[in-house]
Amino acid sequence: MNKPASDALAKAGDLPLGFTAKPGSTVAFKTGDWRSVRPVLDREKCIYCGFCYYYCPDGVYQDMGKDEKYYKADLDYCKGCGICAHECPKKAIEMTLEEV
């Protein structure tokens, strides 16, 4: 009997009827492990403009507020596309290779 590599993977007998999903299931499904490069912010250069926040296609940037004055990427979901680094007017974000 073959067993899936992870308990998170379904066997043929216990897939939901019609191969369906409840809403919000992607919260549990962390897509960040697809990433090969990660955004690293140089807070010295950051002017808190919010371009990274607005341009991120996956909405992974979180506003850290008026005291902290920067946006933080949630690496559980960041796929490493680099749009934030490309759009950053101060070149404050560098895409850095993920080490395995």
Add this chain to the structure above:
Amino acid sequence: MGKRIGIEVSLAVAEAVKLADTDVVAAYPITPQTHIVEHLSELVADGELNAAYIPVESEHSAMSSCIGSSAAGARTFTATSSQGLALMNEMIYIAPVLRTPIILAIANRALSAPINIWNDHSDIMSVRDAGWIALFADNGQEALDMTLASYRIGEDPAVSLPVSMNIDGFTLSHFIEPILIPDQEEVDRFLPPFKPSLQLDIKNPISIGLLGAPECYTEARKAVDNVLRNSKKTVLKAFEEFDAVFGRKYNLVETYRHEDAETVIVTMGSISETAMTAIDEMRDQGKKVGLVRIRLWRPFPDEEFLAAVAHAKNVAVVDRHMVLGCSSGPVGLEVRSLVYTSKLRPVITNFVLGLGGRDVTRDNFKHICDRASSGEVQTRYELVGVYE
């Protein structure tokens, strides 16, 4: 008790759809299926059937609409033929995995090219592996009865799969036959209202039709295969209930004078009636021949089929579809591979005939029986009646 009337078989199928109180019909006309949906559009327009009739712009849209309406919990019907089924193909493969019961009447017609509007089985064989339950009717009464049975089978909570109900284009669909149209009360006793196992519901939202990554695609396909195989039990149960209500007994595999037959012919669809006449004539001449007729094509009724051919020395399998570049037609392949895994060792021969509306005659069946019992080894199918 119903009423026996003379009616075109296509119209009788439409009457069955009405008796089933179908909620949604989404269809595009195509010969030789058109009379079915034409009559349904009249029934809806005249207020005899309270259904949404969606006149879509293509068969691809027809099947897409059907999947959507079935997922929304509506009892759903469509019909097509040949190129229409080919255009539906993408959605045909999706409906079983989404577990959306849809009743599809196919007036079987040859696939192009060359373009041809007449009957053979190449259309249904093109979706052989899609995961649909497939039933074949061989006369007008069966066409009506199988349509009603299709709803009962496909919508059963243990099944929840789409069903194709196959009738031969023109040679069955366009014939006027005496057909017993059942009473509404009888149909209501046989066919309960559709209670979907799975439903799009804004109060309890779900996503239907997800991405199946390499980690789960195999499992999602396997889940459908499990259900499709198990659906045979529901088909048997539905046929028993059908007999109890309507007094007509159907089997997964039908037989005719096969008990002591040395040579059995295997057929599907309306040519079976011609085969039975030919068998009577051959029996009169002392030849031990019989018929095995497959009613349930998918899931293939392995045990029932093997039991039906258990005593035969020669099994002559008839195909109405040419598998180009292969040793057998699809029914021939099915029978050869199934029998090979059993202890039975009859001589199996395969005959392809009746393509693109070419007449299938009693003489064809006599020829087939002679060839099947000749003792000659057949290395590939014989194309009966080809001019070369």
